[in-house]
Amino acid sequence: MKTLFFSLILSIASFVAMAQNPIDGNWKGSRETPNGTFEVNYTFKVEGDKLTGTWKTQFGEAKIEEGKVEGKKISYSISFNDRKMSYTGELVSEKELVVKSERGEMKLAKQ
Numbered sequence: 001m002k003t004l005f006f007s008l009i010l011s012i013a014s015f016v017a018m019a020q021n022p023i024d025g026n027w028k029g030s031r032e033t034p035n036g037t038f039e040v041n042y043t044f045k046v047e048g049d050k051l052t053g054t055w056k057t058q059f060g061e062a063k064i065e066e067g068k069v070e071g072k073k074i075s076y077s078i079s080f081n082d083r084k085m086s087y088t089g090e091l092v093s094e095k096e097l098v099v100k101s102e103r104g105e106m107k108l109a110k111q
Contacts, residue, residue: 021046022094023074027108029099042108044074051076074099 027042044053044064051067055078067076072091077084089099089108097108 021069023051023069023091023097026111027097028111029106029108031104031106040106040108055080 023044023046030039041056046069049069051069053064055062062078062080064076074089077086087099087101091097095110099106
């Protein structure tokens, strides 16, 4: 009986450890600007309360910096072309994330 109980606890612990944060993964968004459509692709990785990953656009790529996760909310910054941009965001559903910056709001769809 003890062996069965231990095996059950170990199985549950393994399942919980492998559970992925819904923010993890690839996300894509776009926004219209005076210069045309601005497309962005993110790859997010959550480890505890830390957010890492990359930001890619038609202009280049940058790493996510100072990334934090608090429940469904995220914050991070990106340094690109000698400029630092700060973002906040919130997971709306498992397939939609909304990010905001000084340039406005963008909806991201999980890929």
